[in-house]
Every structure is written in structure tokens, then in C-alpha cells.
Amino acid sequence: MNAAFTALVLLSLSLMTVVHPADALPTMISGVANAITLCLKLTAIYAVWLSVLKMMEATGLDKKLSRGLRPVIRRLFKGEKDETYDHIAVNLSADMLGMGGVATAAGIKAMASMCPADGRATDNMLLLLVLNATSVQIIPATVIALRAAGGSSNAASVLLPTLISTTVATVTGGLLCKVFAAKDRHRPAAATCPPTPPRNDRRRSSARRPRKSSAIRRQCALATKDGTTP
Amino acid sequence: MSIYILPVIFVVLIIYSLIKRVKIYDCFLDGGKESLSLVVTVFPYIAAVFVAIELFRASGLSEIVSRWLSVPLSYLGIPAELSELVLLVPLSGNGAIALLEKIITEYGADSYVARCAATVTGASETIFYISAVYFSKCKVKNLRYAIPVALFSSLFGMVVACALCRVM
Numbered sequence: 579m580n581a582a583f584t585a586l587v588l589l590s591l592s593l594m595t596v597v598h599p600a601d602a603l604p605t606m607i608s609g610v611a612n613a614i615t616l617c618l619k620l621t622a623i624y625a626v627w628l629s630v631l632k633m634m635e636a637t638g639l640d641k642k643l644s645r646g647l648r649p650v651i652r653r654l655f656k657g658e659k660d661e662t663y664d665h666i667a668v669n670l671s672a673d674m675l676g677m678g679g680v681a682t683a684a685g686i687k688a689m690a691s692m693c694p695a696d697g698r699a700t701d702n703m704l705l706l707l708v709l710n711a712t713s714v715q716i717i718p719a720t721v722i723a724l725r726a727a728g729g730s731s732n733a734a735s736v737l738l739p740t741l742i743s744t745t746v747a748t749v750t751g752g753l754l755c756k757v758f759a760a761k762d763r764h765r766p767a768a769a770t771c772p773p774t775p776p777r778n779d780r781r782r783s784s785a786r787r788p789r790k791s792s793a794i795r796r797q798c799a800l801a802t803k804d805g806t807t808p
Numbered sequence: 809m810s811i812y813i814l815p816v817i818f819v820v821l822i823i824y825s826l827i828k829r830v831k832i833y834d835c836f837l838d839g840g841k842e843s844l845s846l847v848v849t850v851f852p853y854i855a856a857v858f859v860a861i862e863l864f865r866a867s868g869l870s871e872i873v874s875r876w877l878s879v880p881l882s883y884l885g886i887p888a889e890l891s892e893l894v895l896l897v898p899l900s901g902n903g904a905i906a907l908l909e910k911i912i913t914e915y916g917a918d919s920y921v922a923r924c925a926a927t928v929t930g931a932s933e934t935i936f937y938i939s940a941v942y943f944s945k946c947k948v949k950n951l952r953y954a955i956p957v958a959l960f961s962s963l964f965g966m967v968v969a970c971a972l973c974r975v976m
Binding site for chain 2: 582583586587588589590591593594597599601602605606608609610612613614616617620622624626627628629630631632633634636637638639673682683685689690692693694697698699703704706707708710711712715718720722723725728729730731732733735736738739740741742744746747748749750751752754755758762770776
């Protein structure tokens with residue numbers, strides 16, 4: 579983020595100095611002003627959705643949801659705490675339903691609960707980020723409203739292409755994450771498990787594969803959490 | 809149809825909470841309190857991203873870059889009119905929506921370009937904003953492959969979206 583931010587700001591500001599230097603400061607201030615407006619809106623959105631989330635937690639509904647999605651989520655995000663799985667379940671399902679506010683709130687909680695001590699993002703954190711950044715969209719409500727306002731004869735006709743293309747993007751993102759994670763796993767010296775066979779498309783292959791290795795993997799995940807190699 | 813989904817979810821959740829004897833008022837108090845502290849943590853990240861984006865657009869750099877991009881993008885089947893949108897989508901949700909509005913009024917809502925634009929906008933998330941905000945409570949220095957992977961996958965999604973708009 580540091581490099582991206584610096585490059586973007588430096589390049590834009592240099593260009594601005596040449597083209598319209600008087601606008602530089604007002605532009606930066608209006609950027610922050612926009613951020614404040616958004617934050618006020620977000621406070622309201624979070625207040626409602628976090629309350630809903632609190633109710634889900636208090637009634638144990640998030641655990642139920644998480645248990646339903648557990649087989650998929652556990653396979654994707656290996657070796658995390660139960661609490662993390664609950665947050666991830668809420669995050670991903672809210673994302674798909676287009677409830678951005680609750681997805682962000684749960685996502686931040688999930689990230690915080692996976693936070694490593696050494697400041698190097700783990701593969702699971704990156705996977706969660708990528709899945710969110712390419713999230714499957716079932717109902718793109720704003721876009722449909724805009725099209726209807728623009729006089730479209732069939733405003734909802736973008737539903738299916740959106741659904742398909744976001745699914746393609748999410749699957750691509752997930753697979754690429756697994757590929758990079760497997761590549762990295764051979765390098766670092768940290769206490770990792772003996773490299774699981776480089777099957778990157780676990781989602782697809784797991785249906786066909788017998789589940790004998792999952793017990794080993796779980797053991798392995800437990801052991802890594804304790805900081806010892808099995 | 810879909811306008812009923814959210815209210816129904818809320819009603820069902822509140823009834824379920826009543827059955828489970830959860831104190832609903834207290835849940836709302838907690839939610840309100842937590843939202844304030846969450847926004848306070850998230851604010852600097854949003855402010856930084858917004859300053860960068862605002863500068864990027866106001867300086868005219870985004871126009872220049874999108875002009876460069878339009879040629880390689882058109883090889884991928886993404887119309888040249890969309891190049892600024894493609895560039896803006898991972899940066900700013902509001903910016904992308906504003907641009908989509910402009911494209912719809914300029915080309916007509918049912919034109920190929922506008923349909924592509926709608927699909928691309930609807931299908932995308934603001935990657936930089938998400939990565940700034942999600943890591944706000946957990947400081948990590950090194951995001952490794954996350955951003956390239958996310959950008960590539962969503963670009964791939966956009967290519968698929970534009971191809972689908974041709975036939976659907």
C-alpha cells in the first residue's frame with residue numbers, strides 16, 4: 579500500500595504542479611472531506627449492521643451459519659480458530675447478498691483474529707482479502723436502479739452477466755491465491771507443515787479425493803498453531 | 809420481490825432473538841458503540857485512499873493513463889470507452905458509479921457500451937479501499953501477492969463480462 583500510495587500521489591501532484599497548481603491543496607482537502615462524509619455514512623451503516631451482527635452472535639445464529647458453511651470454509655482457510663470461521667462465514671455470505679456494511683464489519687473482525695505477530699500477512703488473510711475484492715454479486719442493486727433511471731427497457735438484464743463474471747473472477751482469485759500460497763510454502767523457513775501436495779484447486783479436487791488426508795491436515799494445522807512441527 | 813428480503817430478515821431475526829431471550833435493545837446499544845470505534849480506526853485509511861484518488865482524477869493523470877490503456881484493453885474485448893471506468897473501479901466506488909451514470913446518459917442505457925459498463929461496475933469491488941480498511945485493525949506490512957492477484961482476477965472478470973454482454 580505504501581508504494582502504491584506514494585507513487586499515485588507523487589505522480590498526480592507533479593502533473594498538477596505543471597497543469598493547474600492552484601488546485602493541489604483544495605483537491606487534497608476535498609478528498610479528506612469526502613472521506614469524512616463517507617465515514618459518517620459508514621457510522622450509520624455499521625451501527626445498524628453491527629447491531630444485527632450482535633443479535634446474530636447472541637442468538638448463536640452466526641455459529642449455525644458458520645457450521646453450515648464450515649466444510650467449504652475450513653477447506654479454503656485451513657488451521658484457523660472457530661471464532662475466525664464464524665466471522666468469515668458471516669463476511670462471505672453478507673458479501674454475496676450485497677450487504678456491504680455487515681461484510682466489512684465481519685471482515686475486519688476476521689482479519690483481526692487471524693493477525694500474525696510478525697506483520698507478514700498469512701495466506702489465509704490474503705485469500706479472504708482476494709475473495710472479498712472479487713466477491714460474487716447476486717443482486718447489483720445500485721447498477722440496476724441507475725439503468726432503470728436511464729430509461730432502459732430491461733434494467734435487470736445485467737443480472738446474469740454480472741453473476742457469471744463475478745463468479746469467474748472469484749474462482750480465478752481463489753485459485754491464484756492457492757497457487758501463490760503453494761509456491762511460497764516451499765520457501766519460508768517458518769514452522770510450516772510438510773508441504774501438502776501441490777493441489778491448488780482443492781475446491782474441485784476434494785470432491786473426488788478420498789478424505790483420508792484431512793485428518794492429517796487437521797493435526798498438522800493444530801501443531802502449527804502451537805508453533806511446533808509435527 | 810427483492811425489496812422484501814431485508815425487512816423480512818430483520819423481522820425474523822428479531823422474533824428469533826425474542827424466542828432465544830436475547831436483549832434486543834442492548835444489542836443495538838453495543839452495535840452503536842462499536843460502530844463509532846470502528847469508524848475511528850478506519851477513518852485514516854479511507855482519508856488516505858480518498859486523497860490519492862482525488863488527486864489522481866483531478867490532475868488529469870487518470871485520463872492520460874486510461875488513454876494508454878484503451879489500446880491493450882480493446883485487444884481484450886473491452887470497449888475503449890470503458891477504459892477510464894476500468895481504471896477507476898478498483899479505486900473508488902462512488903467515482904465508478906458517477907462515471908457509469910455519465911456513460912448511460914451519453915450512449916443510452918441499452919447500448920452495448922452502457923451494458924458493458926453496468927456489468928463491469930456491478931461486478932466490481934473497490935480493491936484498494938478494501939485492502940486498506942480490512943487491515944485497519946491488524947497492521948501488516950507486507951501484503952505480498954494480494955493486490956496483483958485481486959486486480960488480475962477482476963480484470964479477467966471484466967473481460968468475461970464484456971464478452972457476455974455481446975451475446976446476452
